[in-house]
């Protein structure tokens with residue numbers, strides 16, 4: 001349930017922006033890599049709990065999972081790595097070099113139109 | 116109306132982690148963040164390490180637990196400085212908690228600081244504490260499928276310790292599979308087999324520690 005701390009951090013960042021913009025935030029897009037292991041449902045649940053009673057109450061979160069790029073050491077194929085099916089799609093080998101995993105980012109927020 | 120940000124979500128934790136990292140660098144401290152499932156043997160490993168190395172190294176330990184200070188008391192009894200963080204339900208430590216605990220154990224006087232993270236194979240790995248290196252422990256009774264099930268945790272380790280190797284004769288455990296699965300997500304980690312209870316393999320672990328301290 002590290003989603004709780006992530007949710008609190010997202011909330012803080014959105015509230016900060018909402019104060020500048022002056023209208024109600026409706027939804028937000030966050031992105032994460034493969035090693036953060038954020039679960040979409042738990043994330044929304046944790047966010048709802050954190051947002052209750054704030055300007056963010058009722059917001060929806062969209063989570064973009066950014067693929068992890070790996071290069072096969074054997075055949076040099078570059079591919080999107082599936083953590084739960086760790087084979088090279090070209091030669092089926094299991095030895096790779098990885099690109100850095102994507103960080104947790106708050107990508108965008110959608111606000112109500114100002115009147 | 117949409118605004119684009121691309122802002123780091125855990126920036127507060129990262130700022131604190133960066134401060135911790137600078138602190139370790141300034142005082143020439145090796146700080147190890149120890150991550151495993153509950154009961155894999157984190158405390159046992161630290162207790163034996165302290166008993167064997169306390170005459171050569173000044174060691175401090177920050178203990179993270181949901182409740183109770185049992186582990187910190189074991190560390191104190193073994194002869195190292197200890198501070199217990201009770202997370203009250205949170206499943207991982209944060210860099211800010213570590214920052215405060217470093218003051219409590221007077222970490223600037225230490226050569227080696229261990230952080231025993233909350234027993235959990237998922238959440239702690241998402242939070243940088245500013246540590247120099249990560250130690251992940253997997254114990255034989257947990258089963259040989261753990262690296263395949265929790266690849267993110269094993270990917271971040273500098274060293275993986277396979278503990279309770281004394282039980283290998285009694286429990287079905289495919290060591291070759293585990294070694295291969297760790298290699299798949301982490302081509303560079305050192306993998307050491309040991310028993311914190313019996314003492315087998317501990318010398319390799321101490322050698323690894325001393326190599327890191329000399330770096």
Ligand SMILES: Nc1nc2c(ncn2[C@@H]2O[C@H](COP(=O)(O)OP(=O)(O)OP(=O)(O)O)[C@@H](O)[C@H]2O)c(=O)[nH]1
Pocket residue numbers: 151152153154155156157158159160186233234235278279280281282309310311312313
């Ligand atoms: N057979 C065997 N038992 C071990 C070994 N290392 C630890 N144990 C036992 O495993 C149990 C849990 O060990 P701890 O050191 O408390 O594990 P931990 O990871 O600190 O546990 P938490 O802090 O609760 O997450 C204890 O009963 C230890 O005696 C080992 O190498 N072999």
Ligand SMILES: [Mg+2]
Pocket residue numbers: 157158159186231
């Ligand atoms: Mg313990």
Ligand SMILES: [Zn+2]
Pocket residue numbers: 072073074075076077088089090091092093
């Ligand atoms: Zn290949």
